[in-house]
Each structure stands twice: as C-alpha cells, then as structure tokens.
Amino acid sequence: MSEYKHGAFAKESPTSVLTVINTTANISFVVGTAPINLIDEKNVNKLYRLANYEDAVKNFGFDPDYDQYTLSEAIDVFFTKYQVAPVYFVNVLDPAKHKKAAMAETNPQINGQVILSQKGAIKSSVAVNVDKDTKKLDVDYxxxxxxxxxxxxxxxDGGSIKPEDKLIVTYDVLDASKVKASDIIGGIDAAGVYSGIQLAQKAYPKFNEVLGSLIAPGWSQDITVTNALLATAKNLNNVFKANAIVDMDTSKIKTYTDAVSIKQKSGLTSEFLNLCFGDLYLDEQKYNHSTMLCALKQYIAGINDSIPNKNPSNKSYYINGFKLNGQDLDLDRSQAQYLNANGIIVARNGTNGWRSWGNRTACFPGDTDVKNYDIALRDMGNWLMNTLVVFIDQMVDEQIDRPLILRIEESEQRWLDGLVGSGKLISGRVLFLKDKNPLSELLAGNIYFKLLWTSGPTASSITNEIEFNVHELNKVFGEETV
Structure with a gap:
C-alpha cells in the first residue's frame, strides 16, 4: 500500500538538458580513455565534436572511475561543471588490444537475467553456455x-534457455592499464591515418574550428606526452597556434619547492605551455588539474564574447581540496607565489573559495617578453593570429591591386576598431608598408601586412600604501588641520 498523504505537495526534478555556453575561442581538445564498451567498441582514434553532456555520453559512455577513464573526467568537468562547448574528444582505449580475460562465471538466473560481476565487459567477447551447449546472441539471449x-x-522468450538453467559466461574486460603513452601520442601511419594527439590536426579541416587548448589528462605527467602536446599545439595545421595545458609529474616531489627544479630539469619552458601542479579534489573525487584549467579557460572566453583576453588566474575552480600525492596542500600566499614566479600554476583557497592561482606561462621567468609569459596576452596573441588566418583566407588568390590592399587593410582595421570599442584591446592598427613589400615579393604573389596590437597586461599585484596622518589629531581641539 502506498504512503498515505493529505495536503498539497511539490517536488523538483533535475534539469533534463544542461544548457552550455558555446564558444569560438579557447576550444578544447581532449585525448584519453573512455568506457567505450558501453557504447561503440569501434570508437577508437576517431575525432568527435561534442556539443553537450548527452552528446558526450552517447558517443563515449560514462563511468565514475576517472583514473581508468580520463574522458569521463573531462565529460564531468566540461559539461556538468563549466558547461562549455564545443569540446573535441579522442578515445585511444581499444577493446581489441587493451583487454584481459575475466574469470568464467557460472550463475543461476534471477528473473531471467544474470548480471556479470566485472565492469568493463566487452560485448563482442561474450560467450554463453548451458553445460556444453553454446547459446546464440539475439536468439537465446x-x-x-x-x-x-x-x-x-x-x-x-522463444529461446532455448530455460529458467532453471545456470549460465556459464566467459568474457573479456577493458584493461586501461595496457594503454601506453605511445597510444596517447599517436601519429600518422603509412596510409595517412591519424591517431592520438595528431587528430587535433583534423579539427579545422573537418569542422572549420580552430582549437585553443590541448590536454591529455592523466597522461601529460609523462614528458613524452607533454612534448607531443606542445609540438602539436604550437603548429596546428602549420598555421595555427594553441596552448598545451599539462600536469607536472609529482611522483618524485616530496614538497612543493621541488616542483621548480623538476620543471627546470624537464625543460618545460615554452610560452605555449600552461604548467599545472598538484591534484584537485571535490570531496573524495580527484581531478587532473589540467582538465579543470582547460575548461575554466574555455568558460572565461565564452562569457567574454568568445575573446580570450582575460587571465584564468584567480577564477573559481569547482573543488574543495588541493593535494600533492594524496596529502593536503594548503599553500599560503608566499608559497603559491614562489611557484607562480617560476611559471607554475596552483590552486589556492581564499575568501572567495578555491581558485586557479598563477598568471604566467611556463616560459617564465626565463622569457621576459610580456606577450609570451602573460597567459592572457599569449592566448590573445594566438587568437588574433588564428582569426586573421581564417578571415584573410577568403581573399587568397585575388588579383594584387590597390583595391585588394585597401579591402584587406580596411577590413582588418574595422575588426580591430571593434575590439578596441568593446574593451578587448587598448589599441590596434594595420599597416601596409612599402619596405616590407618589395617588387620581388609582389611579383611572387606575396603580400605583407603588419598588425600592431595592445591589450592590458594582467594585474599581477595591487599595492595600497597606508600612512598614519598625525596632523588630523588637531581636530580633537576643533582646529583645522595645517
């Protein structure tokens, strides 16, 4: 009998579809492992453009074991926490290679069903027997x-399995531990087939979108993966610039100060590299720092008209803990500043909760060019160059004449003026210089424009000086201050 109720009641159900912020800047590319057995066992080394949570789960499945399935972590962070899109995913976990045999199970049926005990079961490997009689899929079960x-x-119903039959089931399960760094890195084979990180090169020709950030959560601690991400990010399609966001290998770090020497020994000093330190936690769930920072950067661009001129530092993380190798890492300001001063990004807790803390790229402090070491300026420089490539591409192969020069110059200047007017740039100017366009180059069909731009650097520190004014004490006598 149902519970007796008397009166008016109300209840709320979860929103069926999460709305997302669609961006055209700092678009993310994620390569990793997914519980692909749940969906499509052939979704291996294929590039997907994902528009929302439902799209992601439909194509990659979802499992809360983020250590095994790093793309599930990315689904959580990008689509439920920061709710940004699009995001590009590549799964490299291959059921044909990355698997192991499970123990055969003999089980009685419960209501005509048997539930296998191990997660990661690969459907195509399942064999069902009753005694020595092999049963047929979609006929008997x-x-x-x-x-x-x-x-x-x-x-x-109508099959040969009887209710009293015990089912003997053999099957294989996914084994993510068999995935290697080389699988994540991927490459281009003799037939021209792309895999792993190299599939980032297909985002623009296939979908006409330029990537802004590349990550391999759970794998970028491997220096070979970091180097592959970086090499791809700074030369996408031989014309575009992006950033690699990576996690430091902390396996040999005993205290936070060790991070600086590890960085230096690893040669992690590129302006196209955002270097993350420590693991992020929400209650007991661990997250790779790179995943959270990458989603945060895309979110910030999304709420800023898809223009990446804002620094992600001092912006909110969806966490309540920060750890180094499982131990709480409650950095004070001076400790965090020490790492920031060496181009390392951390998480810091303050009045406004847990936040990303670090506004420098990995090239700092060795590189003193502000457009290289300031994360926001580096992102903005990448975006300006990438946008110009896409915008001007439509004018390639036009006849070189004065109207073409004016059309390009005026179009670019209008665009820059719009960015200045909206506060995204302080100034922007396009120049067509005679000394940069000699006749030999014009005859060869090459035109050169110079774009001068200025965006405000990140306010890394703000100081207020206070002074006790003794002269104001005269007011106790009703006198005016001298």
Whole structure:
C-alpha cells in the first residue's frame, strides 16, 4: 500500500538538458580513455565534436572511475561543471588490444537475467553456455548494461534457455592499464591515418574550428606526452597556434619547492605551455588539474564574447581540496607565489573559495617578453593570429591591386576598431608598408601586412600604501588641520 498523504505537495526534478555556453575561442581538445564498451567498441582514434553532456555520453559512455577513464573526467568537468562547448574528444582505449580475460562465471538466473560481476565487459567477447551447449546472441539471449555499467545477460522468450538453467559466461574486460603513452601520442601511419594527439590536426579541416587548448589528462605527467602536446599545439595545421595545458609529474616531489627544479630539469619552458601542479579534489573525487584549467579557460572566453583576453588566474575552480600525492596542500600566499614566479600554476583557497592561482606561462621567468609569459596576452596573441588566418583566407588568390590592399587593410582595421570599442584591446592598427613589400615579393604573389596590437597586461599585484596622518589629531581641539 502506498504512503498515505493529505495536503498539497511539490517536488523538483533535475534539469533534463544542461544548457552550455558555446564558444569560438579557447576550444578544447581532449585525448584519453573512455568506457567505450558501453557504447561503440569501434570508437577508437576517431575525432568527435561534442556539443553537450548527452552528446558526450552517447558517443563515449560514462563511468565514475576517472583514473581508468580520463574522458569521463573531462565529460564531468566540461559539461556538468563549466558547461562549455564545443569540446573535441579522442578515445585511444581499444577493446581489441587493451583487454584481459575475466574469470568464467557460472550463475543461476534471477528473473531471467544474470548480471556479470566485472565492469568493463566487452560485448563482442561474450560467450554463453548451458553445460556444453553454446547459446546464440539475439536468439537465446540479449546483452545490455545496467546503471552500474555491469553487463546483463537476459534470456529471450522463444529461446532455448530455460529458467532453471545456470549460465556459464566467459568474457573479456577493458584493461586501461595496457594503454601506453605511445597510444596517447599517436601519429600518422603509412596510409595517412591519424591517431592520438595528431587528430587535433583534423579539427579545422573537418569542422572549420580552430582549437585553443590541448590536454591529455592523466597522461601529460609523462614528458613524452607533454612534448607531443606542445609540438602539436604550437603548429596546428602549420598555421595555427594553441596552448598545451599539462600536469607536472609529482611522483618524485616530496614538497612543493621541488616542483621548480623538476620543471627546470624537464625543460618545460615554452610560452605555449600552461604548467599545472598538484591534484584537485571535490570531496573524495580527484581531478587532473589540467582538465579543470582547460575548461575554466574555455568558460572565461565564452562569457567574454568568445575573446580570450582575460587571465584564468584567480577564477573559481569547482573543488574543495588541493593535494600533492594524496596529502593536503594548503599553500599560503608566499608559497603559491614562489611557484607562480617560476611559471607554475596552483590552486589556492581564499575568501572567495578555491581558485586557479598563477598568471604566467611556463616560459617564465626565463622569457621576459610580456606577450609570451602573460597567459592572457599569449592566448590573445594566438587568437588574433588564428582569426586573421581564417578571415584573410577568403581573399587568397585575388588579383594584387590597390583595391585588394585597401579591402584587406580596411577590413582588418574595422575588426580591430571593434575590439578596441568593446574593451578587448587598448589599441590596434594595420599597416601596409612599402619596405616590407618589395617588387620581388609582389611579383611572387606575396603580400605583407603588419598588425600592431595592445591589450592590458594582467594585474599581477595591487599595492595600497597606508600612512598614519598625525596632523588630523588637531581636530580633537576643533582646529583645522595645517
């Protein structure tokens, strides 16, 4: 009998579709591992443009074991926490290679079903027997996953499985531990097929979108993966610039001060590199720092008219803990500043909660060019160059004449004036210089324009000086201050 109720009641259900902020700047590319057995076992080394949470889960599945399935972590961070899109995903976990045999299970049916005990079951590997009689899929039984991602064998009406039969099930399960750094890095084979990180090169020709950030959460602690991300990011399609956001390898770090020497020994000093330190936590759930920073950067661009002139430092993380190798890492301001001064990004807790803390790229302090070491200026420089490439591409192969020069010059200047007018730039100017365009270059079909731009550097420190004014004490006598 149902519970007796008397009176008016109300309840609220979760929003069925999470709205996302669509961006055209700092678009993210994520390569990693997914519980692909839940969806499509052939979704390996394929580039997907994902528009929302539902799209991501439909194509990559979801499992809360983020250590095994790094793309599930990315789904959580990008689509439920920061709610940004689009995001590009590549799964490299291959059920054909990265697997192991599970123990055969003999189970009685419960309501015509048997639930297998191990997660990661690969449907295509399942064999069901009763005694020595092999049963047929979709004739005698069907396969499907329950809410816990466990595989369920269901006896079909009209099949040969009887209610009293015990099912002997053999199967393989995914084994993410068999994925190697080389799988994440990928490459281009003799047939011209792209895999791993190299699939970032396909975002623009396939979808006409320029990437802003590349990450490999759970894998970028490997220096070979970091170097592959960096090499790809700073020369996408041989014309575009992006950033690699990576996590430091902390396995040999005993205290936060060790991070600086590790960085120096690893040669992590590129302006196209955002270097993250420590693990982020929300209660007991651990997150790779690079995932959170990458989503944050895309979110900040999204709420700023898709223009990346704002620094992610001192912006909110969806966390309540920061750890080094499982131990709480409550850095005070001076400790955080020490790492920031060496181009390392941390998380810091303050009056406004946990925040990203660090406004310098990994090239700092060795590189003293502000457009290289200031994260916001580096992002803005990348975006300006990338936008110009896409915008001017439509004018390539036009006849070189004065009207073409004026059209390009005026179009670019209008664009810059708009950025200045909206406060995204302090100034912007386009120049067509005679000494940069000699006749030999014009005859070869090459035109050169120079763009001068200025954007405000990040306010890294703000100081207020206070002084006790003794002269104001005269007011106690009713006298005017001298």
């Amino acid at each position: 069907s396969l499907g996953f329950n809410k816990d991602n466990l595989l369920v064998v269901t006896a079909l």
